[in-house]
Amino acid sequence: MRRLFGYEERSAAIFLAPVLAVLMGVAVFPILYSFYLSFFRIKLTRPNRTPFVGLDNYLDLFTNDLFWVSVARTVTFSVVSVAAILAISLLVSLLLNQNFRGRRVLSTILLVPWAIPYVANALMWKWIYDSGYGALNGILYQLDFIDKYMVWLGDQDKTIFLIANAFVWKEVPLATILLLVSLKAIPSDLYQAARVDGAGVWQRFIHVTLPAMKPGFMLVLIYETMMAIRHFDLFFILTEGGPGNASHVLSWHIYVETFRNLSFGSGAAMSYVLALVTFALSYTFIRSLGRKV
């Protein structure tokens, strides 16, 4: 009891100290500081007047119409993206779990989108969707689906789905791998037992494959929901929230508030709302799905 920390603890502390210091500086401090800021009215256009306003930044949010629009856009984007990611990665992982010639090559090709950085992915899709020289226009035109080049991202009804498409394309590989891992982990004798028990292909899928994939499914659901809710790069590069407010999602709303309106206090408040919502959603998913696994 004389020495609370023995040799091992002390040497661990020494080795960890630099990392902890950096983490403090770049993660913990900004998080706490922005929480602090969210209780002040700070506008860089009025740098000398930063009054303490308590919860006003938070309360003001809920009376702001554009905030609610951004919530709706975020919900649309996330639901569509995550649903598509789940469906596509399920199909692809089932396909890749089969033995066929060229499976390895196909798996490798499939990983490409994963390797591309978000910004590069966004720039690529900006080019694909371009109204003047975009690949989408080119292909559809040559195939006679359209008779003139379209301003794809300028269409209020389509924009959010086109952005979702770019997001899904980037996310499917990782989701597929996560699902494939749970598929590979299914012991083959479960299928043999099911065959002897009289289960057909479809019944084996329902009774053996799907339940075994549940943990993987849950992981993908939680991870991709978090990614989708907070996604920023595509909106920044493709549309800047437009046309009108058709792609004005929450993360974009926060960006505009903070860095265009230079209103740091309310921007920080929104960030906290977004973080809380993300956390609450993940927590509910884990609780509700976790129990049934």
Added chain:
Amino acid sequence: MAGIRFESVGKKYSNGFHAVKDLNLDIRDKEFLVLLGPSGCGKSTTLNMIAGLEEVSDGRLLFDDQMVNYMPPHRRDVAMVFQSYALYPHKTVFDNIAFGLQMRKVPREETARRVQDAADKLEISHLLDRRPSQLSGGQRQRVALGRAMVRNPAVFLMDEPLSNLDAALRISMRAEIKDLHHAMQTTFVYVTHDQAEALTLADRIVVMKDGVVQQIGTPDDIYERPQNTFVASFLGNPPINYIDGAVEVSDGETVSFVRGDLKLKFAGETARKLASSNGREIRLGIRAEDVDETRSSGEDSLIRGKVNSVLPVGSDQFLGFDFCGEELFFRVGKDLDHALGENVALSVDLSRLHVFDKASGASLIW
């Protein structure tokens, strides 16, 4: 149903590996047949062919004279217990046992009744609401048995069902499986690499090696009358001892085994079968328990050597015995006291000698 017949059956896996070669086997209705052999000899492959989980590559597989080479598993009326139990992890014990009935569209009440019945017999009724992950190994094993039992199949297949249990449980489950066979009155095909399991359970044993059947017979046949050195070595604990030597026929009627100073006189049938083999190189097999120290019968039954090691095993002791530089193991009574390095003479039971051809390993007497 159901007798099962293999007619020159072969199994070649897609990678070209020949796992079972020219298998001819008649499994009788209601028989308890054990497939015995070392790891990788094709036991599971054979069982899976009966189940329909592996395709037959050559020959014909018949259930009661009906060719079933291409019949899918669910139409074969077989049930199977897997080594890993293969319980559905997300289903309750009840649903695990009921699954086969549900797939066969058995009415709900009857399913419930039959599951309850099986659970009662296996004494797992109090576990019906649990998941497999909440069960002990022995309990899982019972659930796996229940899942097979409840179907009331014509053929009951088991692939090393006891190998994941601890030693004590394994022995008590042996008795239960034997009872189960009595109660169910169906054909059992049971895979194991454990000789003791095979000897206690089987009506007949099939010994396999590298996909080839070595011998088919009752436990008595297999143990007492092994047809080659592989079968002889595979059964017995400690394993059978071999001494290479030659046949010597003197006075036209005394037939003996000779190796240096050692001379053992063959008895009865064995002597008669070897009477015309004077000078033939043979491999003599002496089972570990076929020696005795106390009885001293004539000089022609004694084997002399030096005690190398003494291993008490409860009721008996294993004696490691140095004979002309070869290590032999015998099982002797535990009241006998031997110091290491002591020279002893053991008297061999001459009526129980095994004789094999030295080159091929085939038995010359059975």
